[in-house]
Amino acid sequence: MRRYEVMVILDPSIEERAIAPSLDQFLTVVKNGGGSVEKVDIWGRRRLSYEIQKKGEGVYAVVDLTAEPAIVKELDRQLNLSETVLRTKVIRPEVH
Amino acid sequence: MAKPPPRKPKKKVCVFCQEKISYVDYKDTGLLRKFISDRGKIRARRVTGNCTQHQRDVATAIKNAREMALLPYTSTAR
Numbered sequence: 805m806r807r808y809e810v811m812v813i814l815d816p817s818i819e820e821r822a823i824a825p826s827l828d829q830f831l832t833v834v835k836n837g838g839g840s841v842e843k844v845d846i847w848g849r850r851r852l853s854y855e856i857q858k859k860g861e862g863v864y865a866v867v868d869l870t871a872e873p874a875i876v877k878e879l880d881r882q883l884n885l886s887e888t889v890l891r892t893k894v895i896r897p898e899v900h
Numbered sequence: 901m902a903k904p905p906p907r908k909p910k911k912k913v914c915v916f917c918q919e920k921i922s923y924v925d926y927k928d929t930g931l932l933r934k935f936i937s938d939r940g941k942i943r944a945r946r947v948t949g950n951c952t953q954h955q956r957d958v959a960t961a962i963k964n965a966r967e968m969a970l971l972p973y974t975s976t977a978r
Contacts, residue, residue, distance in 0.1 A: 811927075811968055852969035862969070866927070893968055897923065 805839070808869050808876050809897050812883060813862040813890040816849060826888065827865055833879050839871025856890045912949025916957070924957040926964035929971060936962060940972040 812830075814823065823846055831841050847864035856862065869876075876894060883892045916924065926932070935943050935950075935958050942962055945955045965971040 813968065853966070853972040853975075854969055856969060864968075891968060893964065895926070895964070 805870050805872060806876075806896060807898060808871065809895045810867045810869065810876070810879070810883075811893045811895070812865045812867070813852075813856070813892070814865065815888045815890060816859055816861045816863055818863060818888055823863055823865070827867070830879065830883055830886070831867065831869070833882060834869055834871050834875055837871060837875035837878075839869055839875050841867060841869045843868040859890065862890050914949060914951040914954050916954040917951055924954070924961040926961040926968075927970070928961075929965060932958065932962050932965055932971060936971065938975070940975045 812827070814826070818826065824844070827844060827846075831844075834841055843866075845866045845868075847866065849861055850864050851861050852859070871879075880892055880894055883889045924931075935948055937943060942959055945952070948955065948958075950958060962971060966973050
């Protein structure tokens, strides 16, 4: 098991109250795989420094979790398949 | 012609070593902005005064932040 930090940029057209449920839905794969989600930090709407998919802003969220590497890889794959996700980044804060 | 007096270079100390920060967070854009020029370029070590290791950490953090659109790759404004 390893600690990960996953940052997600969601489509800004998503509704404010739909953000947390949609993230939870993505994170079920972690719970089913025996991992645990420590913290979900939703930054909210934020201007992007440059346009991504013609969009000037995005909804940022940072998730701290502990899971097996394969689980996180699967989570990242599923996030990238989703249309509402503009971009993701997986970081292991311990190793730098 | 008299030679110009030799410049006394002021020895800069790496801010991260001073503050004993071991991990440079890519999410801390306020801090990282100090290490980029107004064009968005990463400042050189001779400008920032960082030590080798921390300059490298800062550069990696800035690049991560750029990927997530927290910092610009280029900014032509001004």
